[in-house]
Amino acid sequence: MELYHLRTFVTVAEEGHLTRASERLFTSQPAVSAQIKALEEELGVTLFDRTPRGMQLTAAGDRLLAAARTTLSSADSLLHEARSLRDELIGSVRIGLNTDARFLRLIALQAALAERHPRLELEFMAGSTGANLPALRIGRLDASFISGACDDPRLASWVLCEEELAVAAPAAWRERLVAADVAALARQPWVFTSEDCAHYGVMRSLFEAHGCTPRKTVLANQEDALAAMVEGGFGLGIMRRELVVAGEAEGRLHLLPMTLPTVSLRFACLRQRADDPLLKAVITTIAGLWGVAVVGEQRRAV
Amino acid sequence: MELYHLRTFVTVAEEGHLTRASERLFTSQPAVSAQIKALEEELGVTLFDRTPRGMQLTAAGDRLLAAARTTLSSADSLLHEARSLRDELIGSVRIGLNTDARFLRLIALQAALAERHPRLELEFMAGSTGANLPALRIGRLDASFISGACDDPRLASWVLCEEELAVAAPAAWRERLVAADVAALARQPWVFTSEDCAHYGVMRSLFEAHGCTPRKTVLANQEDALAAMVEGGFGLGIMRRELVVAGEAEGRLHLLPMTLPTVSLRFACLRQRADDPLLKAVITTIAGLWGVAVVGEQRRAV
DNA sequence: ACCAGGCCATCGGAAATCGTGATGGCAGCC
DNA sequence: GGCTGCCATCACGATTTCCGATGGCCTGGT
Structure with a gap:
């Protein structure tokens, strides 16, 4: 028994008609018929009486309908919660710095992220390009500002500007x-x-x-x-x-x-973590602040 | 998202290990890996951090785990309810009579069914073979005692005894x-x-x-x-x-x-309803009372 | 520093499942 | 008696899922 069986069951119960139910479910009438049959066989219960006028819920079917609705509702709640989790990022990002906060626009960064993702925490770790790179590699930093070239294939980086x-x-x-x-x-x-x-x-x-x-x-x-x-x-x-x-x-x-x-000021992280939703949010926000495209890694400002 | 995705999710969360989870789920490690990946993609949420030591639930994964458990629990309740419905028949069966109650052993029939299926109700309708047959055909009776031959292909019947x-x-x-x-x-x-x-x-x-x-x-x-x-x-x-x-x-x-x-005393119903759980229960009970096999339709007592 | 083991992800192919269009059986209506 | 509506079944194709093999990466031990 899977959720699609239950969706079919509930829809047929509401329509009392296999063909109309199949239209609501964007599938075919034989598919709906087979799904109901499979569900009845697995449950060992007759859910509907077949009549020339359509599908009539049996007493047992009526009893199970409520349980089916409860299960589907629960699954929907999970989907809604996932959506809210997807939109609301939770967690912290440890960012290495390599120069002063004002230059790195950290106030604007923090303000933007605090507004968009109230439950995302930034931790700014004082450092330098030289200290930040190994810290990135071993996971001590989630991301970092660095300056200069960045040829390490394990790292993804985006050029924010050219430092004079x-x-x-x-x-x-x-x-x-x-x-x-x-x-x-x-x-x-x-x-x-x-x-x-x-x-x-x-x-x-x-x-x-x-x-x-x-x-x-x-x-x-x-x-x-x-x-x-x-x-x-x-x-x-x-x-x-x-x-x-x-x-x-x-x-x-x-x-x-x-x-x-000039020297490229970059924002870098481990390539394998580039898709992390938290890091993506930070990268996207930084790109907005610096006017930089983030579709794919950028090795040079556009 | 289907229930098997949620079962996999919960099992992996409990094991923290894809291979052990796959053993519990009686499937393979690549199948479990793919199911988790599919679920994460559909939800748009990272459920686990992959580490060399195993799968670590993320904060988001931990939030959704409860919802997954709730959904699975709800589905289990439905299955349990179906089982209880399967074992406990609910409804009524309208039976046509064609001779006296004592001969038809109606007291024993009622007593047996009342004990086995307290919520199954019998309705004995006075009648005759001649009146019962058409009433069966049009659904006015669910089943009936009849005497004599029964050649109508739409009807299934079981010979209870030969009347002298x-x-x-x-x-x-x-x-x-x-x-x-x-x-x-x-x-x-x-x-x-x-x-x-x-x-x-x-x-x-x-x-x-x-x-x-x-x-x-x-x-x-x-x-x-x-x-x-x-x-x-x-x-x-x-x-x-x-x-x-x-x-x-x-x-x-x-x-x-x-x-x-002699004349065959039979118990008959519409062939298409022979598998109805309620009728099956009645037929099974009557067969027991009369010492008659019910595996398949019987045209003569064995 | 190197190697072995553990763990997860991917791949190509096989197996299983599902859906579809066509069709048939049955009941009800005219 | 014929027509229509409705559900069930079938053969086949499409899609999904699973599996065995294998690779990449990390960790721990030597």
């Missing part, structure tokens, strides 16, 4: 760096990031083109910490251009007039 | 009928039954063999009425032998020393 970078120097170094060329810059102390950070790759490529290697004085894997090191005079550093511009306006930093390649 | 018949005469006619031969008897007045009554056929065949026709003085379609006519001196009549013997013992009737052919 700039070299920041301590404000006190303004005069001494006026005429500095690349080689001169390489002899200056630098605040490094970890090697798997996109900024590090940009720095490496800057000097490799001129055959020199910068000197590391300190490593800061977080942009705030890196900015603090540069402000404190411990060296030069590569930061997001708008941060350097803001620091210079406040007299904290000096922006060197150089053009650096 | 005898010619009854008024007690006052004892001396005048001592040396009466068949022709002399034909010249006597007779109490007829209707033509479709088995007794009529026996009477006809009695005289046809001798080329004479009895004279009808009155027609009585009921054995009590016929007996009353004979007692009253209105003519001879053919009755069940035991009734005539009893009448003679009481001085009411005179039994003529003649041997008549």
